[in-house]
Amino acid sequence: MRIILFTGKGGVGKTSCSASTALRCAEMGHRTLVMSTDPAHSLADSLDTTLASEPREVRPGLYAMEVDPKAQIEKDIGYSMQFITEWMVSQGGINDILAQEMMAGEGLIGAASLGLIQEFHRKGEFDVLVLDTAPTGQTLQLLSMPDVMGIYAKKFLRRGRVLAKVGRPTVGLFTSAPIPEDEFFDEMERANERLQATRRLLSDPKTTTIRLVVNLEKMVIKETERAFTYLNLFNYPVESIVVNRALPPEVQDPYFRQWKETQQGYLEEVKSAFYPLPIRQVPMFNREVVGLDALSRMARAVYGEDDPSRVFYEGKPFEVTSRDGHHLLSLHIPFVQKKDLELLTAGDELVIRAGPYQRLFPLPYALLGLPLDGAEFKEEEKRLYVRFKKNAGGEKKR
Numbered sequence: 434m435r436i437i438l439f440t441g442k443g444g445v446g447k448t449s450c451s452a453s454t455a456l457r458c459a460e461m462g463h464r465t466l467v468m469s470t471d472p473a474h475s476l477a478d479s480l481d482t483t484l485a486s487e488p489r490e491v492r493p494g495l496y497a498m499e500v501d502p503k504a505q506i507e508k509d510i511g512y513s514m515q516f517i518t519e520w521m522v523s524q525g526g527i528n529d530i531l532a533q534e535m536m537a538g539e540g541l542i543g544a545a546s547l548g549l550i551q552e553f554h555r556k557g558e559f560d561v562l563v564l565d566t567a568p569t570g571q572t573l574q575l576l577s578m579p580d581v582m583g584i585y586a587k588k589f590l591r592r593g594r595v596l597a598k599v600g601r602p603t604v605g606l607f608t609s610a611p612i613p614e615d616e617f618f619d620e621m622e623r624a625n626e627r628l629q630a631t632r633r634l635l636s637d638p639k640t641t642t643i644r645l646v647v648n649l650e651k652m653v654i655k656e657t658e659r660a661f662t663y664l665n666l667f668n669y670p671v672e673s674i675v676v677n678r679a680l681p682p683e684v685q686d687p688y689f690r691q692w693k694e695t696q697q698g699y700l701e702e703v704k705s706a707f708y709p710l711p712i713r714q715v716p717m718f719n720r721e722v723v724g725l726d727a728l729s730r731m732a733r734a735v736y737g738e739d740d741p742s743r744v745f746y747e748g749k750p751f752e753v754t755s756r757d758g759h760h761l762l763s764l765h766i767p768f769v770q771k772k773d774l775e776l777l778t779a780g781d782e783l784v785i786r787a788g789p790y791q792r793l794f795p796l797p798y799a800l801l802g803l804p805l806d807g808a809e810f811k812e813e814e815k816r817l818y819v820r821f822k823k824n825a826g827g828e829k830k831r
């Protein structure tokens with residue numbers, strides 16, 4: 434099963450891209466499920482139909498659903514959310530973090546969705562699973578959840594089991610929440626294993642393709658560049674960029690002249706910021722994209738005759754490694770003249786200039802504020818290697 438995940442800033446066209454991609458996959462004969470994991474579901478509106486928390490066939494070969502976190506968690510874990518959260522909060526300390534993580538509306542839908550992804554992969558009923566996710570920040574949180582949970586789960590479950598044993602005879606003295614049975618911990622452990630399995634699926638380019646949707650606007654591009662940095666850093670395979678709502682050549686109205694010039698400038702920025710990812714452009718249509726006909730038209734604009742479930746780029750646009758008191762950032766950039774190369778850090782960005790080429794690279798948290806310590810551009814690889822000095826004493830002060 435191929436997983437195609439769309440993310441991007443709010444309102445850029447993630448749902449439209451997801452639905453049209455899924456539709457096109459189905460038209461090409463792939464059994465396809467499109468699943469919304471955005472708490473503010475709009476997939477049903479986009480497909481112009483009604484959806485439930487189980488797959489529903491929208492047209493031959495195309496299934497769609499919107500995740501209902503509470504129902505799903507209860508189904509997965511077998512206990513009511515209230516029971517789980519009350520119990521977690523009653524434990525205090527580190528469990529509180531986990532409880533909060535799970536109770537937060539977004540965390541909940543995230544956990545439910547991650548569980549479902551793994552389930553659909555295991556069952557193998559679908560050839561393609563398209564994920565219509567929440568805006569970037571929430572999706573990054575979702576994708577980091579298995580890592581966070583993995584760290585806490587072991588501690589939490591071990592401590593929980595001990596507490597449950599010790600606490601059972603004195604229930605009511607220290608806590609109002611019921612102390613759960615061993616079975617509960619087994620379920621929690623299984624839930625964590627499912628989460629880890631999903632993490633592996635989503636970071637494997639053989640299974641997963643992440644497509645970022647942008648509009649040609651400053652704030653949208655900035656937020657997406659940052660998401661791109663983090664996704665890469667956590668080894669999630671970002672495969673291409675969809676530039677949505679570009680003003681098409683037919684728009685000749687003088688009112689839009691300035692808009693078109695600005696968009697042209699931003700398009701160049703997108704090309705360099707996400708180099709070497711393929712970029713697909715979708716025009717601003719003359720009406721909103723609602724219903725299967727409009728989605729089919731959008732799919733043609735995005736993919737032409739290509740099969741959307743194909744992988745159009747595989748590789749790592751950048752990597753950060755650490756050794757001998759240095760962090761080494763290696764970054765794929767187009768051909769530049771070595772002698773022109775100029776590097777500096779400004780705020781939380783690395784500025785790379787070479788003649789007309791300029792790229793602002795949002796630095797990962799671990800590299801913020803660290804002094805630059807040399808760089809090298811290897812022409813044969815088209816990779817720039819930038820060294821950062823680790824702070825003396827090892828740990829960075831925050």
Ligand SMILES: Nc1ncnc2c1ncn2[C@@H]1O[C@H](COP(=O)(O)OP(=O)(O)O)[C@@H](O)[C@H]1O
Binds near residue numbers: 442
């Ligand atoms: N290329 C486009 N041309 C015209 N309208 C579009 C286009 N892409 C998306 N829209 C419209 O913009 C709105 C937001 O799109 P949506 O896909 O729901 O964004 P997101 O899921 O990122 O919030 C919807 O009303 C949709 O129909």
Ligand SMILES: [Mg+2]
Binds near residue numbers: 447565
């Ligand atoms: Mg949406």
